Amino acid sequence: MTIDMSMWHGRDDSAEGEQARRWHQMVQPLTAQAAPGIAILGFACDEGVRRNQGRTGAVAGPLALRRALANLAWHPGAPLYDAGTVNCDDGDLEAAQQRLAAAVTALVQAGHRPLVLGGGHETAYGHWLGLARAHPGQSIGIVNFDAHFDLRHAGHASSGTPFAQVAAECARLGQPFRYLCMGVAEPANTGALFATAASLGAEWRLDSDMTPWQLADARHQLADFADSVDLLYLTIDLDVLPAAQMPAVSAPAGYGVDISVIEALAGKLARSGKLLAADLVEFNPLFDQDSHGAKAAARLAWSLCRHWKR
Structure with missing residues (x-):
């Protein structure tokens, strides 16, 4: 997989000393000998969004998000690498998900923490599959910040099916399906989806129960879930x-959860010592407005990396 570093450029404040560095000055192309760190991996795909009848364009998300991250201030943390991008150029989503899984497994086995930049939420199935193969027999709790359950039953994979696919694979392996979806919008999820979530033993929290003044309750729910699993995988559907705050997605939220709440909860996971991997998905630069969406997504990725502990 070719690693293109050309988008990593930005302001140079080196005259102010070593503490004035930015991400574009710290990120390095991943090599086989690299010390364990955070590995940024792109998944340039919106075939799942197309199949789910959404607004396509998230295929350009990995490049746009790297550009948004490049100029952010760097604060000491784990080494930072660019691990390249898995592409889906031919519409074969299932093959692309398998390539993503293989790349994630290799990163985890080398001691890295994957930060995957999507792409549509079809990213999640390939990402989870790679983590499960790297940690067989361990319970991996999925925390999904999302307005949608993404538990659709369909004849083919899409951005609406990833966690139904995960549940089916867990059943095949005889492993528990541990899934917490936070930020669920009732108007955007049918009764059938709520019934599916309940039948699978999923947990959730509505967007209307995630206001800033309800943050303490959300934190308690998240902590209880984290305590019940061996490892955690965080996926943020923007x-x-x-x-x-986020116009640049396939389905913008009419209500939504404030970025301050998402950042606080994601930070709790990053500091837990259990967070194995994370991704940000559904960013669609075709619908961004004055880079509002790119800046919000980059802030969440920055915060995760700033606080991510093993």
Whole structure:
């Protein structure tokens, strides 16, 4: 997989000393000899969004998000690498998900923490599959910040099916399906989806129960879930944010969860010592407004990396 570093550029404040560095000055192309760190991996795909009848364009998300991250201030943390991008150029989503899984497994086995930049939420199935193969027999709890359950039953994979696919694979392996979806919008999920979530033993929290003044309750729910599993995988569907903060998604939220709440909860996971991997998905630069969405997504990725502990 070719690693293109050309998008990593930005302001140079080196005259102010070593503490004035930015991400574009710290990120390095991943090599086989690299010390364990955070590995940014792109998944350039929106075939799942197309199949789910959404607004395509998230295929350009990995490049746009790297550019948004490049100029952010760097604060000491784990080494930072670019591990390249898995592409889906031919519409064969299932093959692309398998390539993503293989790349994730290799990163984890080398001691790295994958930060995957989607792509549609079809990213999640390939990402989880790679983590499960790297940690067989361990319970991996999925925390999904999302307005949608993404538990659809369909004849083919899409951005609406990843966690139904995960549940089916867990059943095949005889492993528990541990899934917490936070930020669920009732108007955007049918009764059938709520019934599916309940039948699978999934847990959830509505967007209306995730206001800033309800943050303590959300934290307790998240902590209880984290305590019940061996490892954690965090996936942030950016359509969980209000449309004013995140216009650049397939399905902008009419209500949404404020970015301050998402950042606080994601930070709790990053500091838990259990967070194995994370991704940000559904960013669609075709619908961004004055880079509002890119800046919000980059802030969440920055915060995760700033606080991520093993």
